[in-house]
Amino acid sequence: MEENDHQARLFIAPTKTAIITTLSNLIIQSCHRALQRSNIFTIALSGGSIPTFLQGLPDAFCNANIDPQWDKWHVLLADERCVVSSHEDSNLAAFRTYFTNRVGIPPCQIYGIDETLLGSSEDVAASYQENVVKYLLDRYKKSIGDDNGGKIDCVLLGFGPDGHTCSLFPNHKLLSEQTRLVASIDDSPKPPPSRITLTLPFLNQYCRKIIFCGAGESKRPIIQAVFTNVEEAANNAVKKHDYGGAKVALVQLSNPAPYPCGMVRPDQGCGDDDSLIWLVDQDACS
Numbered sequence: 432m433e434e435n436d437h438q439a440r441l442f443i444a445p446t447k448t449a450i451i452t453t454l455s456n457l458i459i460q461s462c463h464r465a466l467q468r469s470n471i472f473t474i475a476l477s478g479g480s481i482p483t484f485l486q487g488l489p490d491a492f493c494n495a496n497i498d499p500q501w502d503k504w505h506v507l508l509a510d511e512r513c514v515v516s517s518h519e520d521s522n523l524a525a526f527r528t529y530f531t532n533r534v535g536i537p538p539c540q541i542y543g544i545d546e547t548l549l550g551s552s553e554d555v556a557a558s559y560q561e562n563v564v565k566y567l568l569d570r571y572k573k574s575i576g577d578d579n580g581g582k583i584d585c586v587l588l589g590f591g592p593d594g595h596t597c598s599l600f601p602n603h604k605l606l607s608e609q610t611r612l613v614a615s616i617d618d619s620p621k622p623p624p625s626r627i628t629l630t631l632p633f634l635n636q637y638c639r640k641i642i643f644c645g646a647g648e649s650k651r652p653i654i655q656a657v658f659t660n661v662e663e664a665a666n667n668a669v670k671k672h673d674y675g676g677a678k679v680a681l682v683q684l685s686n687p688a689p690y691p692c693g694m695v696r697p698d699q700g701c702g703d704d705d706s707l708i709w710l711v712d713q714d715a716c717s
Contacts, residue, residue: 447646452675455491465584477509478522479589482529501535510597513625552615560613594690598628650715657693
């Protein structure tokens with residue numbers, strides 16, 4: 432597929448609260464496929480609003496009468512601030528509060544950063560790449576007996592009103608990274624300045640499904656810039672009752688990508704339908 436043909440599935444929830452229902456159903460679908468394929472489910476989570484959007488997931492599994500098999504989940508961080516996990520700025524702390532402390536995922540399968548390395552964000556990133564990301568990719572390959580199978584099943588990302596995602600910010604040198612899967616940043620325009628982040632090579636080559644989530648009028652200019660046909664698509668979107676009443680449309684990504692979030696374009700030949708999904712509320716899209 433040519434770069435200028437890259438598409439995404441746009442889900443438009445009627446309200447911000449309704450995003451929780453739609454996202455839960457998308458995760459349940461991804462989890463079910465992964466457990467059938469490899470008997471483990473790997474999911475990467477970013478900060479921002481994502482932790483709060485996950486708080487309805489346990490009930491969604493229950494309402495769908497589906498066993499989530501939490502013991503088979505492996506949770507990694509799409510980005511993290513270089514702080515201890517008890518710090519208020521820690522993404523891991525937020526996920527513990529809203530999600531992981533409420534479910535039965537083994538603590539050893541929730542992968543935070545190595546806090547003994549906090550004196551160097553570069554060391555934190557290198558450790559996370561080798562001991563978490565590569566470990567999970569290798570484990571996945573072995574679980575399905577296929578050298579081409581090393582992919583994270585699902586990645587949940589937010590996007591800011593400046594178009595950043597993970598800790599990939601506009602006009603930053605990390606947008607040109609070609610080889611590292613995890614990188615450090617010490618000059619983040621948002622505090623705290625030192626962080627680690629998954630890189631574009633990882634997001635675009637090693638992920639089966641990526642779901643962006645965002646709500647509110649501040650996200651509207653980003654949505655309008657990232658896609659070429661969003662207004663037409665929104666007007667022709669079809670309501671899906673099994674996704675909390677969200678409307679769904681196929682949208683085309685703009686070239687060149689105007690923001691870091693628009694540069695996330697996972698391989699669309701990875702075997703799953705809809706490898707790139709954007710989930711927003713009506714306020715972000717109208």
